[in-house]
Amino acid sequence: MSLMLTARPVAAQQADSAAARRSPLVLGAYGQASFIIPHTNAIRHLADSHPTGFELNLQRQTTGAAPWHGWYKYPKAGLALVYYDFHNPTLGSAFAISPYLSKSFWRTTRHDVSFRVGAGLAYLTNPYSQQANHKNTINSSAINATLQMRLEYDYALTPQLGLLVGLALNHYSNGATTRPNFGVNLPTVVLGLNYHQQRPALTINPNAPKPEDVGQNFYSLSTSIGFVQRNESDLNKYLVNSVTAAIGRRVNRKSNLLAGVEGFYDRSLKATLQDTTRAGVKQPDVKKAGVFVGHELLFGRLAFVSHLGFYVYAPYKSNTPYYERLGLKYHFTEQLFGAVDLKIHRGAADVIEFKAGVKL
CATH class of the missing domain: 2.40.160.20 (Porin)
Incomplete structure (x- = not known):
């Protein structure tokens, strides 16, 4: 009888560990509204529009399968697909793909406040051309780098569906590979929905031992x-x-x-x-x-x-x-x-x- 009693918690722990290693998915769809910061006089003539965008993303909630998951309080690792319409024929549109990490600062069953950082590649449809588009001083190449920072709040409407609001800064630049390249900075308001495969996710290994090379x-x-x-x-x-x-x-x-x-x-x-x-x-x-x-x-x-x-x-x-x-x-x-x-x-x-x- 005592063997059966001790076996049950061990089996439960093994089941929890197996579930935690599955890394549940989070699917997101968001609308975005922003404006262009005129950080230099050379782009001031382009800062009168209000770009809008749409984002689809796929995230995996880390659960402790790797030691660093617990060290960072189980961040999400994701991939975002973003479309922006600059609502300005000189600038055109932008398509971007961006891997990112999102770290929670406060997480309960219903609330999740996190900060997200990502970097990737973007395609701008109407770059600078001396002959055809000389007013686009923001960017002169179709392929660009994109950087993203975002503060997010996800509120659980149901166990699987979350309402997300956020404040973000999106940046596009080619890093002076071609000129002109003043780049564009877009402060952004984000509103959308997240579908959580499992909320809250099961986690393991919260206090993983420090690596052997610490101090070396x-x-x-x-x-x-x-x-x-x-x-x-x-x-x-x-x-x-x-x-x-x-x-x-x-x-x-x-x-x-x-x-x-x-x-x-x-x-x-x-x-x-x-x-x-x-x-x-x-x-x-x-x-x-x-x-x-x-x-x-x-x-x-x-x-x-x-x-x-x-x-x-x-x-x-x-x-x-x-x-x-x-x-x-x-x-x-x-x-x-x-x-x-x-x-x-x-x-x-x-x-x-x-x-x-x-x-x-």
Whole structure:
């Protein structure tokens, strides 16, 4: 009899564990209304419309199958499909696909307040053209990067159906791959419905042990390529390279801290010098070297990267003495990783970097 009594809770725990590992789905459909921030005078003539959009998304509620799920209080991982009509013939429309993570700050049976961050690719239907669309100073290429931040509140109308309201900021930019590229920022109000396959979802492993490498140092080497256009009249795409050597330390379950040195070679600066330097005058070196400190916010193999760097060698003063970097990094193995970064000078995109590296 005692064996039967002890077996039942063990069987129940095994059933809960199996259910938790299924990661229930959440399906969403939202309407969006926004306006364009005139962050520079060059786009003020385009900031008089009120874009509207529609979004479909598919989310999986993490439940503890991986240790980091519990460390972040079981976030959702999703994929969003977004359509925007700018209601301006100069700008046209935008189609975007964006993977994202959504972290809850307050979650009960009926209420869920969360913050969502995503990044992906967008297609803009009516980019700048010197001949056909010279007024579109916001963007000059069809393919763009999209960034999204959103505060969401999901209220349970029924056990499966949720009413969602949110405040968001959507951004589209090509990272200066072509110019003009002032980008567009869209503060947005969101209203829609979520269908929850299971609410609340069963969870396991809330206090997963910390990884073995916490408190350990590591080294990394990486290189990147990118392409930039100088201005609207020069249609050439110039290659930009960088090499980076860094030392890092995993300080806790969620974070790496880094410091390093790197070198840059932007061939568009050489072309600018050739256009502006008088004959016979020695041109300064366009290569640059910098030092940086950085942080990586870890989600399993994925990390959100942020760096602040300072140039220590820059004979040609083409921009600010410091730079920032934001990006996504993914470890394919314990040693090999890839990343997509946006390098920035004082809020203005410099180049999108496609990076490959090794962790030592």
